Amino acid sequence: MFDSQVFSLSRTKLRIISTITFAALIFIIYTDSIASEISHQSRTFSDKQIVDELAAHERTELGRLRSSIGLLQIRSMQEETGDQREVEVLDDEKDLPVPPLNVTEEERIAWLRENLSKFDIFKSNNITRLFHGRVLEFFNHDCEAHFFMTWISPARSFGHREFLTMDSLFKSHPRGCLMILSKSMDSARGYMILKPLLDRGFKVVAVTPDLPFLLKNTPAKAWFKGIRRAEKDPGEIPLAQNLSNLLRLAVLYKYGGVYMDTDFIVLKPLTGLKNSIGAQSMDMESKKWNRLNNAFLAFDMNHPLLFKFMQEFAYTFDGNKWGHNGPYLVSRVVGRVRRRPGYNFTVLPSKAFYPVDWLRISGLFQAPKNQASSKWVKAKLLQLNGETYGVHLWNRQTNRLAIEEGSVMESLISNHCVICQQIYTSKTKVSKRC
Secondary structure: OOOOOOOOOOOHHHHHHHHHHHHHHHHHHHHHHOOOOOOOOOOOOOHHHHHHHHHHHHHHHHHHHHHHHHOOOOOOOHHHHHHHOOOOOOOOOOOOOOOOOOOOOHHHHHHHHHHHHOOHHHHHOOOOOHHHHHHHHHOOOOOOOOOEEEEOOHHOOOOHHHHHHHHHHHHHHOOOOEEEEOOOOOOHHHHHHHHHHHHOOEEEEEEEEOOHHHHOOOHHHHHHHHOOOOOOOOOOOOHHHHEEEEEEEHHHHOOEEEEEEEOOHHHHHOOOOEEEEEEEEEOOOOOOEEEEEEEEEEEEEHHHHHHHHHHHHHOOOOOOOOOOHHHHHHHHHHHHHHHOOOOOOOEEEHHHHHOOOOHHHHHHHHHOOHHHHHHHHHHHHHHHHHHHHHHOOHHHOOOOOOOOOOOOOHHHHHHOOOOOOOOOOOOOOOOOOO
């Protein structure tokens, strides 16, 4: 992923940038697919040599591509998503209102004041007041690990790929306990989605969160109070996105455990990871991270780094910049505190959870087209199964891609799935579950 400055753009400018970015993306994928056909005519490689060749090839190609498009401002598709207003919603029947574009701060605050009643997550009621008791009761089971996910979207949009994340999690943690913080999934429809896992004895539940309770005695309490009273600017980014960023921090700070986004495939047990955060990208020469991501977090209860994250969220909140209160936030904070005593955390290398960036992730879904690409698939599988805990699938980029027969993803699902046995066998045949 390339660093870029995120601007507040008019709708016309957004369309122009999106067109340029899409063209650049097509160019990158095309050149990458050509370059991936590594020549093996003169010698036969061992598995280790294939992996070494793969790593060298990817470094060379990424550097060449960066040079060739160095003058073009490329933003990640997730950054584009924030600007294109793809809204996540909290209710299973209706969407949350969307903050207006190109208005003043005062006008956005007025908009929030008019729409407060539509944000159910701000409310405390009989259901939310049961939250703490339900958490304690659920994790009172014999759990080898405590896992959290959030779903601030309708239950109807919880699809095959999200189910795959849960499925692969239980493949590696059959005695784990997974709680999904979600009002929409805490419903009859949500129960039916989870039922295939429950029928097999896995411990999974959806619970309506109580944000006022979770943020009590945290640095983010005052921020949330201001938003709840429509006294603070929510920004142009859909507010649900930023509430999700905060919710994961708060629940880990309150209870401890592992948080994961719903677009991973888990490859191996995560129980050995303590107080850890994953690097999204690293400098190839120095091996130092240059960006972290908050899609995977594993922390003890009351960990000081989580406190710092929430403090940063509250003090520097900017609802007009994609990622400012999420991936960029954790990168800023860790960059400041990593050499200070008392924090006791680990930054995992990018291969742990982000072994393929959002530009290249589509390659994992494609069938090999010749002998060279077949060796590439073999090398990639060796690499993933040896060094990777889970693969972030960048769902915004891949949720409409078919999993082709013979692809890396087909193999991963076959080996790391309990229920998802029927997968894509062509670009047009869709699996029933994955």
